[in-house]
Amino acid sequence: MTSHAETVHEHHGPPAAHRSSRVDARVLGMLLFIGSEVMLFGSFFTVYFFVRVVNPDAPSEWPPPPYELPVFVAGINTAILVTSSFTMHWALQSIKRGQRAAFLAGMVLTFVMGLAFLLTQVIEYLHVGFNTGDGAFASVFFGLTGLHGAHVAIGLTLLGMVIIRGFRGHFSPEHHHGVELPGIYWHFVDIMWIVVYSTVYLL
Amino acid sequence: MENPFRSEAAAFRFLLITIGAFALIVVASWIDPWLGFAVWLLLTAGAVGVYLHQRGPRAPQEHVEHVGPAEERRVLVVANETVGGKELLSAISERALQLGRVRFLVVCPALNTRLKTWTSDEDAARAAAQRRLDATLARFASVGIEARGEVGDLDPLVAIDDAVRTFHPDEIVISTRPEGRSNWLERGVVAAARERFDVTVTHVVVDLGVQDTR
Numbered sequence A: 001m002t003s004h005a006e007t008v009h010e011h012h013g014p015p016a017a018h019r020s021s022r023v024d025a026r027v028l029g030m031l032l033f034i035g036s037e038v039m040l041f042g043s044f045f046t047v048y049f050f051v052r053v054v055n056p057d058a059p060s061e062w063p064p065p066p067y068e069l070p071v072f073v074a075g076i077n078t079a080i081l082v083t084s085s086f087t088m089h090w091a092l093q094s095i096k097r098g099q100r101a102a103f104l105a106g107m108v109l110t111f112v113m114g115l116a117f118l119l120t121q122v123i124e125y126l127h128v129g130f131n132t133g134d135g136a137f138a139s140v141f142f143g144l145t146g147l148h149g150a151h152v153a154i155g156l157t158l159l160g161m162v163i164i165r166g167f168r169g170h171f172s173p174e175h176h177h178g179v180e181l182p183g184i185y186w187h188f189v190d191i192m193w194i195v196v197y198s199t200v201y202l203l
Numbered sequence B: 001m002e003n004p005f006r007s008e009a010a011a012f013r014f015l016l017i018t019i020g021a022f023a024l025i026v027v028a029s030w031i032d033p034w035l036g037f038a039v040w041l042l043l044t045a046g047a048v049g050v051y052l053h054q055r056g057p058r059a060p061q062e063h064v065e066h067v068g069p070a071e072e073r074r075v076l077v078v079a080n081e082t083v084g085g086k087e088l089l090s091a092i093s094e095r096a097l098q099l100g101r102v103r104f105l106v107v108c109p110a111l112n113t114r115l116k117t118w119t120s121d122e123d124a125a126r127a128a129a130q131r132r133l134d135a136t137l138a139r140f141a142s143v144g145i146e147a148r149g150e151v152g153d154l155d156p157l158v159a160i161d162d163a164v165r166t167f168h169p170d171e172i173v174i175s176t177r178p179e180g181r182s183n184w185l186e187r188g189v190v191a192a193a194r195e196r197f198d199v200t201v202t203h204v205v206v207d208l209g210v211q212d213t214r
Helices: A025-054 A071-096 A100-127 A135-167 A177-202 B008-031 B033-055 B086-099 B114-118 B123-142 B156-167 B189-196 B208-213
Strands: A005-007 B073-078 B102-109 B147-152 B171-176 B200-205
Touching: A025 A135, A025 A177, A071 A100, A071 A177, A071 B008, A100 A135, A100 A177, A135 A177, A177 B008, B008 B033, B073 B086, B073 B156, B086 B102, B086 B123, B086 B171, B086 B200, B102 B123, B102 B156, B123 B147, B147 B156, B156 B171, B156 B189, B171 B189, B189 B200
Parallel strands: A005 B147, B073 B102, B073 B171, B102 B147, B171 B200
Antiparallel strands: none
16 A cells, blocks of 8 residues: 545635536536526516416407417427427437438438428418517517527527538537537427417417 | 436437427316316426436436456545544555555535525635545555545535546445434435445444544
């Protein structure tokens, strides 16, 4: 046995982020960001429910007349977005197994479906028959769905970067963090849409 | 902080659960709005229950992989006030003799009050833990025991968890005061560590009161 002792003297304050979290620092960063996003969406939902609760027509008639929401088209759009999460998951599993063609196909499909969702939402806005200034319900509808649409646009930017990097030969079974993080974000966007669609369109 | 979303796969699973949960809520709401509310309430309570179960003492046991040379043994020592106790020193010396090539990591959780933790006033607690650690390592070194040490999270289980992830011990030695005087025993730290990790967890009782009167 040898006499030897060493201690960590430099560190002050709480343990480094990657220690107590049991999670990689970059993943933790993305998750904290998503946490703040949940709070942002939470504030919009609070406004939505407030408008709904104080409306004298609710719950017998919702949305209040004369508003009508395209539930079927939005339902198809929801199916497209949910499917894009499956292709995103498939893409990540593929790169983990070293299947580059499947990874790229999954990423491109995810991007195309995300873009289709966004374009459909824009078309829905053009045909919905009311605008942002037409009362509290209209404002909160555009606010909530528009906030989500902005997140889809950010997600598409991230996916676009992954696709470009993927076609340039980046990522491997060992190094795929750049796919994992946009993947988490994309699933978050999808989860939020399920909540928005269920709450605003169906309930 | 223990994060339920550690990867894309976990987020994807959460998405699937969300789809199922909201489908139930929507269908129940179509039948009767109050039924929908009840389903939402039940599912929320269920989700909270599952989360607490997963992060509690009965969390699924984790496999601790052996790293380093096959003949090398790694022992994680977790102690706070009892870190300089004779019983602990004796237990460590015993292992150093018996196991041959052995590496020790001593972790002193920086225990703090709840109020100070909430206000991020942790420097004093960490400094105190560091002083105890320094004294202990010096004592180990004086009897020829090679060890390194670090100050851990204020929650002893999280401190163990952190050390396990970086040190990969083959054995965990937890030192506490005797039953009735040990906060860690009251909180079930030893039992929780045994349930959480699939390595030997040894409990060493150090009676500081007896040592002080000698």
